Amino acid sequence: MNQRTNSPNQRANSRAKTKPAASDHGGLKYVGRHRFVLFILAVLFGGITLRAGYLTVVDSEFLRAQGDARMMRTEPIMAMRGVIRDRNNTPLAVSTPVTTLWLNPRQAIAAKLDVVALAKALKLSPADLQAKIKRHREKGFIYLVRHMTPNDAEEVLAKDFAGVYSMTEYKRFYPEAEATAHMLGFTGTDDHGREGLELSFDKKLAGIEGSKRVMKDLKGHRVQDVALLKPARPGQDVILSFDSRVQYSAYRELARGVAEHNAVAGVLVSLDVETGEVLAMASVPSFNPNNRGTLDIDAVRNRAVTDMFEPGSTLKPFTLVAALESGKFTTSSHFDTSPGTYRVLNKVVRDHSNYGVIDMQTVLTKSSNVATAQIAMALPRDTLPLLHQHLGFGSTTGSGFPGESAGILQPSNRWNPVEVATMSYGYGVTVTALQLAQAYATIASGGIQRPVSFIKVNGPVEGHRVIPEVIAKSLIPMMETVVTQEGTALRAAVPGYRVAGKTGTAHKAKGGGYSSDQYMSLFVGMAPASNPKIVTAVIIDTPRKGGYYGGLAAAPVFSRSMADALRLMNVEPDRSSERLAGQARLPYRPAAGG
Known part of the structure; x- marks a missing residue:
């Protein structure tokens, strides 16, 4: 009985012995997985x-390129603009390096730029700067402040604002400021010409931008220059024709004349007779090209080449050229101007006085409209207009100055008797001051017209003949009488020099007719008359004080500026100063004519 039955403990032990060892099997599986993982990791x-x-030894350039792509940048090298100099190599326009600050909006926004602090450092409106950054938040470049002084820019950069960077640009500086403003013009913020000779010679003055590779840190700050990829090529210098001393004198005396006569504006042009070079070109009112913050656009234009006007009696010498060239008249011809009027169809031509019978010289001395109208009516209808065409009226001088006007010469179908008669004393045709000066330089050079040049010319310049030499030379003594007690422009006289020229006093066009109280006052002359070297044209626009005749408003400006020009250009005197001084002490009674 006891052998057949076992206790509960005995039965449990018995069952345990008959089952396999499960823990041994699980351990084998764990060891296998462990080895597999170790194998994969290995x-x-x-x-x-x-x-x-491989990358380090075989393909090391790949890693270097990837590193460089994150640290190397290509930056432009701005080219220095060429210097503009006068004929004596005096600098008139130079470029100086300045710093421009710019911002990467994406980077600034990501780095949570302190816009208020940046605006304060730049002296900008925080609200405006914030709006600008927000407006361009998708861009990688916007300007903050351009053309700062390097010291001011460094103070801002030292604050290490996120996304703020700098670049070097150039800013133009004009030492002579207002005196040369109209001739030189100015450049824009990109250092390219916008007006005047800066624009005319922009291609020559502007350099060619270069490039370099630089290393930057994680914040975008330049660490060092690595390589020069392309050197910048500076612009070429330009040597101009005019003398800065003559230019300054011309501007000073013109400004004085405009102020003394309370005039609207004034223009002065001086040309070298033998070369066609522009020695001076001034316009008033002027502006300061170094400070254009409050620029008056009306003061920017160069009136010497853009403004057209009827030249009045300053065209009368050319009417005499037509008369002498026709063969119908000689220097001894006489004209009966009585009773001081002359009718051409429905037009009555008037003189300021009844000069009676006068010779050709007196036509200029007294500035007789009647006599020149009689000459025009005695010639074929197209004679005078065609001569004006040959002189260059109605077309530009070819100087290349931006915006140069051609003037207006009526088309041939308008060359009726009245038009031709008024042309003879300077109405019905419009010119610029530069055209008028060039025409007088043609007379001064013995009938040879030379091209106008703003660039210094070396050696003699060949021109083309417009007026027969004998006629041109015969006119100069006649024009000398204008600058005498009997003429209309004694105040144009220059001590020590013989002066030849002609006054003009033209009513200004207004509303399809002519103003009764607004005038253009002119004097164009040459010196020394014995061998002319310089021609100067002076135009005073609407003098409102001290007389409006050309001999009163324009002639004194001519005298003072011409005296300085002759001295500065070392032109030898051809007249006794004592003789002229004695003549000038006579009481001056200006003729009423042009």
Whole structure:
């Protein structure tokens, strides 16, 4: 009985002995997984090691290129603009390096730029700067402040604002300021010409931008220059024809004349007779090209080349050219101007006085409209207009100055008797001051017209003949009488020099007719008359005080500026100053004519 039955403990032990060891099987599975994971990790590590070794030893350039792409940048090298100099190499326009600050909006927004602090450093409106950054938040570049002084820019950069960077640009500086403003013009913020000779010679003055490779840190700050990729090529210098001393005198005396006569504006042009070079070109009112913050657009234009006007009696010498060239008249011809009027169809031509019978010289001395109208009516209808065409009226001088006007010469179908008669004393045709000066330089050079040049000319300049030499030379003594007690422009006299010229006093066009109280006052002359070297044209627009005749408003400006020009250009006197002084002490009674 006891052998057949076992206790509960005995039965449990018996069952345990008959079952397999489960823990041994699980341990085997764990060891296998562990080894598998170690194998995979070893393979991955080996692959990484092999790849690193390959990149380091075999393909090292790849890593270097990737690093450079994150640290190397290509930056432009701004080119220095050429210097503009006068004929004596005095600098008139120079470029100085300045710093421009710019911002990367994406970077600034990501770095939570302190806009208020940046605006304060730049002296800008925080609200405006914030709006600008927000408006361009998708861009990588916007200007903050252009053309700062390097010291001011460094103070801002030292604060290390996120996304703020600098670049070097150039700013133009004009030492002579207002005196040369109209001739030189100015450049824009991109250092390219916008007006005047800066624009005319922009291609020559502007350099060619270069480039360089630089290393930058994580914040975008330049660490060092690595390589020069392309050197910047500076612009070429330009040597101009005019003398800055003559130019300054011309501007000073013109401004004085405009102020003394309370005039609207004034223009002065001086040309070298033998070369056609522009020695001076001034316009008033002027502006300061170094400070254009409050620029008056009306003061910017160069009136010497853009403004057209009827030249009045300053065209009378050319009417005499037509008369002498026709063969119908000689220097001894006489004209009966009585009773001081002359009718051409429905037009009555008037003189300021009844000069009676006068010779050709007196036509200029007294500035007789009647006599010149009689000459025009005695010639074929197209004679005078065609001569004006040959002199260059109605077309530009070819100087290349931006915006130069051609003037207006009526088309041939308008060359009726009245038009031709008024042309003879300077109405019905419009010219610029530069055209008028060039025409007088043609007389001064013995009938040879030379091209106008703003660039210094070396040696004699060939021109083309417009007026027969004998006629041109015969006119100069006649024009000398204008600058005498009997003429209309004694105040144009220059001590020590013989002066030849002609006054003009023209009513200004207004509303389809002519103003009764607004005038253009002119004097154009040459000196020394014995061998002319310089021609100067002076135009005073609407003098409102001190007389409006050309001999009163324009002639004194001519005298003072011409005296300085002759002295500065070392032109030898051809007249006794004592003789002229004695003549000038006579009481001056200006003729009423042009």
